[in-house]
Amino acid sequence: MKRTAPLLIAATVGFIIIVSTFIPYTESWGEDSMIWFDILAAVAFVLGGGNLLKMNLKKVSERRPGWAYSAIIIAAFLITLTVGLLKVGTHPNEVFWNKPWSGDYIGEGSALWWIYEYLIYPLTSTMFAMLAFYIASAAFRAFRAKNMEASLLLGTAFIVLLGRTYAAIILTGWLPELAHDAEPSFFGQLWNGLRLEKLTETIMGVFNLAGSRAINIGIALGIASTSLKVLLGIDRSYLGTGED
């Protein structure tokens, strides 16, 4: 019961979704499964929030090192949750103005909008922005044109970086541009293609795309085999050790 039922559930749901793609009669089954999946995903966020609260409350109550930061996490969590669930500061919906809960929970001016606009967005985007420093620093230390492969990687990165900035115009702007009104010659196109911004386009549109497509095809095959292993019950790692 503890291990067989989950295997049957996973297989049934998975194959229903696959079948619903091919048999029109079962199309709605796949759509319903998708809605159920979204509901469970939303509940999983509740589980995640509950777990976050549990772990941090434990840390605060035991006064473990760094408990003050846990207290901040709890405070930020509870405040955001309260204002979001109670729709604090939202305006009523213009059509259903007599229903106080009908307003947009994330509409401009609401408390949750304020939290996103002035706390979550600046903080998360700054964290990502800081990666610019670390990527540049890591590249400076690690990039060495020691062999053909490393030279290709370094050269491509350099061209793409330059090609997406005004430096491309400064460095290779002297190369002839294609005239729009005339039939471009073979060599005209060649010279034009050597401009850094054009070279970047070619790298992104041909070489990079070829590599990305091969990687995507590989990923697709990997996902297909892993999914089949899960659905057929060959891969049971998601069931855990079975100790509980």
Next chain:
Amino acid sequence: MNNRANAIWAIIFVVAAIFLGWRIATGNFGRVYVKSQQVTVNADDGSVAASWETHTKVPPRDHQEEGVSLSIPRTIGLWAGAILTLCIFSFLYGDNPFYKTAESIVVGASAAYLMVIGFWTQIIPNLIGNIVPDWTRTWATPGLDPEAKADYVYLLPLMLSIMLLWRLAPVGGWISRWPLAFFIGATAGFRLIGFMEADFVAQIRATIIPIWVKDAAGGVDIWASIGALTMIVGVISCLIYFFFSLEHKGVVGKTARLGIWFLMVTFGAGFGYTVMGRIALLSQRLEFLFYEWLWLDSPTADAVSGTASLIMPALGG
């Protein structure tokens, strides 16, 4: 960190503190102005049934226009955002309490934000709305289809949801395996179909068609066709590199090596793109600090009591 690095950081902090002090003493900055608009809803007999005010952010240069006023909550938000942005940037010096505080805020707020989104977009309309549509319509989702009837099949996802939350209980952890199995099975099904369609069949098709690219006049576009052929060679050689059932020797080995070169170009391009993306994000954050918070751009600075006239002489302008 050595003494030289400490000295550099100290100089940066002192210069920043002096600059901020100078801005506070001389200029107007860090304010958000909003324009108010009255929304009125009329009842069937024409009388005013309800009315409320909405506020839209306007540039500071419009602060003297009619209906424009200082927004205290948004101004507090601007300062909070700016100070927390600086707290995150302080990590460049090293891990410190300011960074950890900002990090804790983002962890707590983001978790709750996602929970709230899930609650209002999935749990209420799709779960509760399907089980008790009449009740849901009376308060949360009045726009719900008036013909919608209770669909008791949705008691199953409700049951699975409760079973999933059982994981928080000290005993009976295995109960959450059922909803987890649903999750895993559905993910496997969706991914299998989605990836085979979009990343396998569609990618192969897009690679092969067209091989010969025609130009506007109907002739063969030489460079575009060379590009298409290069793409086919690239994809095949990369796939041969990924294929380990054959030993990479002879022709296979040489093709695989070509595949490595294509992959190196892909990684280089990916690296360049990522760096550019991060730098764009960084410049966005600096714009927020310098323009939105400190009002260092003249169109904004001119707006309130001629701040630019204070800055320019200081810069020798």
